[in-house]
Amino acid sequence: MNKKNILWSVKSKLILFFKMLFYIFSIFLAFWNFSIFVFIIFLVNIPILRKSIFGRLPNDPKTPTWKYAESVRYTEKNSLDIFYPDLERLNLTKFKGIVVFAHGGGWISGYRRQPNNLSWYRYLVSKGFIVATIDYTRGYKAGIEKLIDELIEAVDFVMKKFENQHKIALMGLSAGGHLALLTASRIPEKIERVVSYYAPCDLLDIWESPSLFARFASATTLKRLPRKSKEVYEKYSPVNNIPDNFPKTLLVHGLRDTVVPYVSSVKMFKKLREKKIPSKLLLHPYGSHGFEFVLRDEKTLDMIEKTAMFLEGDVW
Structure with a gap:
């Protein structure tokens, strides 16, 4: 190899090296900027996240109300927790029903054993309900269809486990409420009631x-922005997914919600009424996002009590 070829080979390798270095730096910079963006969002939403994680219902029994609990696999990779009431202590001869519960967290965070979720389980179990709850896959890892499928699989597992002996209700908070409503639209024949906070x-x-x-x-979660893919947002909006046999529905919202505008639940309620689906809408005049974990007023207590009544079959 002559001197000219050697110089050319060295030059090519240097160019390739610096190109790779540039690509690595670009990836690092992109990841860094994304991390900073997520961190800023986290900081801005600390009050919301704090009450979502550590909040507690005003009528939370505070101590475990279940006779026992178990964690079982409902798919090869996914598990759910099931909490059973103590029928003898509650003076009941049978369970009032099964509530399949979907936690909140914007589809990308949250988990089934968060303190605020456990507060709801304790309350519902104290009322005589079996509570089954899952951790769905994070939205940034999967698409919205995967999350809905996991909730459907959980419902099917619970129905099979209890041999269809109990009526099943879906309940969810925030993003979990969204998933509960969409899941109910896919399998309305399997769901007795749905509660969306x-x-x-x-x-x-x-x-x-x-x-x-x-x-x-x-x-x-949707992998798209509404400006370019409005139809995707419309497709996965519960307000556009209401079959004629949609289950009885309870919608709960706070008028001071700055995360999800209360008008969203109002729209859903109007559509349900147009289709003659038995439904109720409860609006808290001072409620923000996750208000039931913060407020201790009579209105909040009444709304929580009415939630239990609705799940039991009373549409008051």
């Missing part, structure tokens, strides 16, 4: 909200 029933409403976290979470 401050859920984005119209996903486009999130983009009218000042919450950066809500916008980031929806875009991350």
Whole structure:
């Protein structure tokens, strides 16, 4: 190899080296910027996250109300927890029903054993309900269809486990309420009732909200922005998915919600009424997102009690 070829080979290798270095630096920079963005969103939403994680119902029994609990696999990779009431202590001859519970967290965070979720389990179990709850796959790892499928699989597992002896209700908070409503629209014949607390029933409403976290979470889960893919947001909005046999529905929202505008639940309620689906809408005049874990007023207590009544079959 002559001197000219050697120089050319060295030059080519140096160019390749610096190209690789540039690509690595670009990837690092992109990841760094993304991390900073997520961190900023986290900081901005600390009050919301704090009450979502550590909040507690005003009528929370505070101590475990279940006779026993078990964790079982409902698919090869996924598990659910089941909490059983103590029928003898409650003076009941049978369970009042099964509540399959979906936690909140914007589809991308949260977990089934968060203190606030456990507060709901304790309360529902104290009322005589079996509670089954799952951790669905994070929205940034999977698409929205995967999350819905996991909730459907959980319902099927619970139905099989209890041999269809008990009526099943779906209940969810925020993003979990959204998933509960969508799941009910897919398998309405299997669901007796559905309860949705401050859920984005119209996903486009999130983009009218000042919450950066809500916008980031929806875009991350749907993998699209509404400006370019409005039809995707419409497709996965419960307000556009109401079959004629949709189950009885309870919607709960706070008028001061700055994460998911309360108008989202109002739209859903109106559509349900148009289709003559038995439904109720409870609005708290001072409630923000996750209000039931913060407020201790009579209105909040009444709404929680009415939730239990609705699940039992009383539409008051």
